[in-house]
Amino acid sequence: MTSTLRGRPTRRSVLAGSAAIATGSFSVQVRAAPQAQKITPALIEAAKKEGKLSWYTSVDLPVAEKIAKAFEAAYPGVSMKVERSGAERIFQRIGQEYQSKIYNCDVVNSSDAAHLIIWKRASMLASFLPEDVAKYFPKEHWDPDGMYASWRVTLSPIAYNTSQVKAEDAPKGFNDLLDPKWVGKIVKAHPGYSGTIMTATQQLSRDLGWSYFEKLAKQKVMQVQSAADPPKKVTAGERAVMADGTEYMVNLLQSRGEPIEEVYAVEGTPLITGPSAVLARAANPNAARLFYAWSMTAEAQQLNVEVGALRSVHPLVRDRPERKKLSDIKTLREDAAAVADQADDIKARYLKLFKV
Amino acid sequence: MPGSSRSEAGSADLQVRSSIPEERTWRSALRFDLSRPVLLAVTALLAVMIVLPMGWLIAYSLSDKQGAVTLGNFVTLFTDPSFVDPLITTLIIAVSVSTICCLVAAPLGWLVARTDMPIRRIVRTLVMASLVTPPFVGAIAWEMLAAPNSGLLNQLWRSMTGMPADEALLDIYSLTGLIFVIACYTFPYVFILLANALDRMPGELEDASSMLGAKTWQTARRITVPLALPTLLAGALVAFLQALNLFGSPAILAIPAGFHTLTTRIWSLFQFPPKPELAAAASLPLLLLTILLLRGQALALGRRGYAVLGGKYGEPRLVRLGAWRWPAAALALLILAMPLFLPYAALFNSAFSRVASRLVTLDTITLHNVRFTFLELSSTMPALKNTFLLATLSATLGALLALLIAYIVSRRAVTGHRVLAFLATAPLAIPGIVLGVGLFLAYTRPPLTLYGTLWILLIAFITIELPAAYQQLSSAFHAVHPELEEAGRMLGASRLRTLADITAPLLRSAVIATWCFVFVAVIRELSAAVILFTSETKVLSVLIFDLKESGDVGAIAVLSLTMVAITTVVVAVANRFGGGREASRLPARAAG
Numbered sequence: 028m029t030s031t032l033r034g035r036p037t038r039r040s041v042l043a044g045s046a047a048i049a050t051g052s053f054s055v056q057v058r059a060a061p062q063a064q065k066i067t068p069a070l071i072e073a074a075k076k077e078g079k080l081s082w083y084t085s086v087d088l089p090v091a092e093k094i095a096k097a098f099e100a101a102y103p104g105v106s107m108k109v110e111r112s113g114a115e116r117i118f119q120r121i122g123q124e125y126q127s128k129i130y131n132c133d134v135v136n137s138s139d140a141a142h143l144i145i146w147k148r149a150s151m152l153a154s155f156l157p158e159d160v161a162k163y164f165p166k167e168h169w170d171p172d173g174m175y176a177s178w179r180v181t182l183s184p185i186a187y188n189t190s191q192v193k194a195e196d197a198p199k200g201f202n203d204l205l206d207p208k209w210v211g212k213i214v215k216a217h218p219g220y221s222g223t224i225m226t227a228t229q230q231l232s233r234d235l236g237w238s239y240f241e242k243l244a245k246q247k248v249m250q251v252q253s254a255a256d257p258p259k260k261v262t263a264g265e266r267a268v269m270a271d272g273t274e275y276m277v278n279l280l281q282s283r284g285e286p287i288e289e290v291y292a293v294e295g296t297p298l299i300t301g302p303s304a305v306l307a308r309a310a311n312p313n314a315a316r317l318f319y320a321w322s323m324t325a326e327a328q329q330l331n332v333e334v335g336a337l338r339s340v341h342p343l344v345r346d347r348p349e350r351k352k353l354s355d356i357k358t359l360r361e362d363a364a365a366v367a368d369q370a371d372d373i374k375a376r377y378l379k380l381f382k383v
Numbered sequence: 384m385p386g387s388s389r390s391e392a393g394s395a396d397l398q399v400r401s402s403i404p405e406e407r408t409w410r411s412a413l414r415f416d417l418s419r420p421v422l423l424a425v426t427a428l429l430a431v432m433i434v435l436p437m438g439w440l441i442a443y444s445l446s447d448k449q450g451a452v453t454l455g456n457f458v459t460l461f462t463d464p465s466f467v468d469p470l471i472t473t474l475i476i477a478v479s480v481s482t483i484c485c486l487v488a489a490p491l492g493w494l495v496a497r498t499d500m501p502i503r504r505i506v507r508t509l510v511m512a513s514l515v516t517p518p519f520v521g522a523i524a525w526e527m528l529a530a531p532n533s534g535l536l537n538q539l540w541r542s543m544t545g546m547p548a549d550e551a552l553l554d555i556y557s558l559t560g561l562i563f564v565i566a567c568y569t570f571p572y573v574f575i576l577l578a579n580a581l582d583r584m585p586g587e588l589e590d591a592s593s594m595l596g597a598k599t600w601q602t603a604r605r606i607t608v609p610l611a612l613p614t615l616l617a618g619a620l621v622a623f624l625q626a627l628n629l630f631g632s633p634a635i636l637a638i639p640a641g642f643h644t645l646t647t648r649i650w651s652l653f654q655f656p657p658k659p660e661l662a663a664a665a666s667l668p669l670l671l672l673t674i675l676l677l678r679g680q681a682l683a684l685g686r687r688g689y690a691v692l693g694g695k696y697g698e699p700r701l702v703r704l705g706a707w708r709w710p711a712a713a714l715a716l717l718i719l720a721m722p723l724f725l726p727y728a729a730l731f732n733s734a735f736s737r738v739a740s741r742l743v744t745l746d747t748i749t750l751h752n753v754r755f756t757f758l759e760l761s762s763t764m765p766a767l768k769n770t771f772l773l774a775t776l777s778a779t780l781g782a783l784l785a786l787l788i789a790y791i792v793s794r795r796a797v798t799g800h801r802v803l804a805f806l807a808t809a810p811l812a813i814p815g816i817v818l819g820v821g822l823f824l825a826y827t828r829p830p831l832t833l834y835g836t837l838w839i840l841l842i843a844f845i846t847i848e849l850p851a852a853y854q855q856l857s858s859a860f861h862a863v864h865p866e867l868e869e870a871g872r873m874l875g876a877s878r879l880r881t882l883a884d885i886t887a888p889l890l891r892s893a894v895i896a897t898w899c900f901v902f903v904a905v906i907r908e909l910s911a912a913v914i915l916f917t918s919e920t921k922v923l924s925v926l927i928f929d930l931k932e933s934g935d936v937g938a939i940a941v942l943s944l945t946m947v948a949i950t951t952v953v954v955a956v957a958n959r960f961g962g963g964r965e966a967s968r969l970p971a972r973a974a975g
Contacts, residue, residue, distance in 0.1 A: 119655035129835035256934035265533040
């Protein structure tokens with residue numbers, strides 16, 4: 028009864044399984060870094076034969092659809108299906124689909140880098156190292172086994188509505204948000220849904236302590252789910268300030284003339300890398316590799332910056348001139364491995380404090 | 384009668400008909416049919432649809448992560464504040480919604496059915512029309528209207544009264560706001576029950592009362608109200624159940640407000656790492672409470688019998704409102720503004736504007752959202768396709784299955800027909816989200832790994848809508864007397880031929896109405912779909928729900944309006960082609 032009733036691996040069993048894989052495949056670990064792959068005519072041909080691919084991503088939907096359209100234009104004959112949801116829900120969905128032997132996802136992109144570590148441990152990723160990644164990306168932005176690379180980088184700043192808050196009254200950092208004057212005026216996204224917020228919550232709870240969230244929870248915060256939503260709620264005038272949310276959405280709204288201004292907190296701003304990967308069991312392996320390789324090229328990365336206001340680690344990409352350079356911003360240290368270990372605990376504590 | 388032909392057998396039946404019970408006639412007639420295998424097949428099908436998922440639900444609720452038997456899940460459920468609070472909140476919501484619905488539906492139902500209020504036909508149609516709105520779409524629309532700062536109504540109020548910017552007239556992100564929105568889309572059920580009951584109430588009793596010298600209000604108090612009370616009680620229970628089991632509206636309004644209801648908490652247990660054991664355990668209180676209340680409802684409705692049994696009564700007498708006629712009509716329109724006029728105005732506004740919180744003008748009107756939804760959003764077309772495929776299939780197969788069961792049961796064609804009747808009504812007691820969890824547990828494992836296919840959604844939708852379909856068709860069958868079929872059989876027609884030539888035409892309008900009802904209900908179903916979908920089997924309601932999470936309100940407005948437009952067209956077409964009155968007689972069961 029036990030075995031039939033419990034068909035479903037938990038995070039624990041996934042980790043246990045992957046530990047076994049890690050020890051069992053020690054000899055594999057010492058092999059040389061994989062060879063960098065060019066986009067070859069053969070790959071394009073094979074991709075066209077498959078004709079389609081599905082991309083699971085947590086990037087804002089209109090941005091994702093624009094990138095998909097650009098890829099379809101670059102390689103006519105390969106159509107893309109975008110499956111957008113919060114990174115934490117995508118993580119859960121892929122797990123659930125894999126348990127039922129459903130392999131819908133070809134390429135995945137998550138705003139919670141911890142997911143890539145867990146998937147890699149569970150042998151769910153394919154090794155494929157695009158030329159651009161090997162040649163240009165800083166070492167810390169790609170996996171030595173070629174399993175994943177940072178497709179995008181973003182920040183989780185504070186931001187405020189400029190028609191509701193004067194610049195001199197705006198919060199300068201996270202601790203300013205605890206001022207009674209912000210009661211009922213703050214919106215924030217949810218770590219159980221958004222990978223950006225999960226990553227940011229881990230960094231903030233480490234550097235500011237959980238007491239920061241305890242006090243923030245008493246500020247009558249409006250709770251939304253996606254990290255792309257708080258900037259929208261701020262520009263809609265629903266709340267004056269966002270405690271977290273994605274920087275790129277703030278920038279996109281600014282370029283549309285919306286009244287929103289970001290604040291890079293004095294305590295430091297959470298830094299979020301969003302790696303992508305090709306799934307080992309991708310139903311369209313060639314189309315998946317083609318899209319993955321294309322998405323890391325200077326051209327595609329430049330598109331990320333232009334249509335998505337995302338940041339890129341590709342050195343040939345020029346950032347949006349109007350915004351502060353990443354190197355000039357004080358950021359908090361990202362620690363994906365820690366997030367992988369603490370995610371459940373973070374969600375439980377968060378539920379206790381914020382009641383949702 | 385050796386070597387008797389069929390017609391002789393028929394006349395033999397006729398001769399004894401007066402002396403033996405109807406049942407036996409049918410049983411003997413059934414000797415020619417394959418009724419037993421059919422019964423077995425239908426029973427087996429229903430068992431797979433209902434008993435299997437519920438069995439897994441109970442098994443899971445009683446086991447821990449390792450599969451050992453435990454009561455730990457229930458201990459957690461009743462001690463952990465993250466479950467106890469939602470449980471209490473849910474009960475508060477259900478009681479409040481139920482009360483509000485009765486307070487609104489009773490006077491409105493009375494005005495429409497028993498007074499000479501102007502435009503009362505239009506009011507009745509519009510209340511029914513408001514039922515086409517999926518509750519979660521209503522919740523999103525009310526967010527646009529009454530979000531404390533950006534809500535259109537709050538902005539309007541501020542500009543009219545000069546209220547400071549950080550104060551709000553209405554706050555939809557609150558328990559009161561949620562109760563209000565749920566009540567908006569629940570009171571029509573109570574209204575329909577009540578208005579129909581008031582229609583059927585014999586006018587003679589009231590006439591007698593006034594002849595004996597009672598004044599209008601006295602008659603209302605002493606005669607009309609007591610006669611309507613059992614129906615009102617039943618309506619209260621329907622509203623209570625709706626509010627108890629609703630998922631969409633709480634998911635949209637409660638989470639920003641910082642609280643969970645039981646259904647949203649169950650849904651959140653499917654976050655990583657999924658906790659199906661706890662989800663199963665948390666589902667059981669909903670299931671038990673629903674079963675208990677349905678028993679209560681059956682009792683309440685059962686009592687109604689004394690009022691309506693008997694022959695045809697005179698048309699009920701309309702109360703003259705005199706000077707109050709137009710104020711009454713204004714009140715009715717004001718009530719209708721809540722589920723209908725205001726939300727749809729808000730949806731149209733945000734469908735054609737770039738920022739939902741600003742009123743669209745001729746200068747700012749844009750087709751950007753329409754373009755995005757239909758040309759850029761790659762999930763729109765697959766979701767539309769899945770939704771229509773599922774709605775058509777569920778409606779067709781569901782209506783056929785309900786027809787078959789209703790036939791077997793109403794003609795008592797086989798011994799054991801009561802089991803079928805019970806199984807066909809049982810899903811009424813299963814909240815959508817609970818059925819979703821049950822089906823998920825049952826079909827994510829061999830031998831039938833249906834998760835990830837449209838089949839699992841098809842099973843879910845048919846199961847959810849079966850009780851309503853069955854009830855509708857069973858009452859239609861009761862209206863067709865077996866004598867008509869027997870006449871056909873006597874004249875030599877086979878059972879199938881009789882069914883095709885006599886029964887089917889008589890049932891046509893009821894079948895179309897049922898088909899329509901299931902179709903509409905499937906299109907708006909969210910609570911089971913949200914547990915069972917995968918990226919390849921996404922339906923419209925789930926797509927809207929997903930878009931909500933990232934705040935893409937423009938696309939949501941476009942999709943919601945599309946959804947409602949299609950639903951309205953289908954209902955209108957079906958009404959035209961013979962649905963008639965029945966199509967508007969929506970059973971008291973909604974999805975969401």
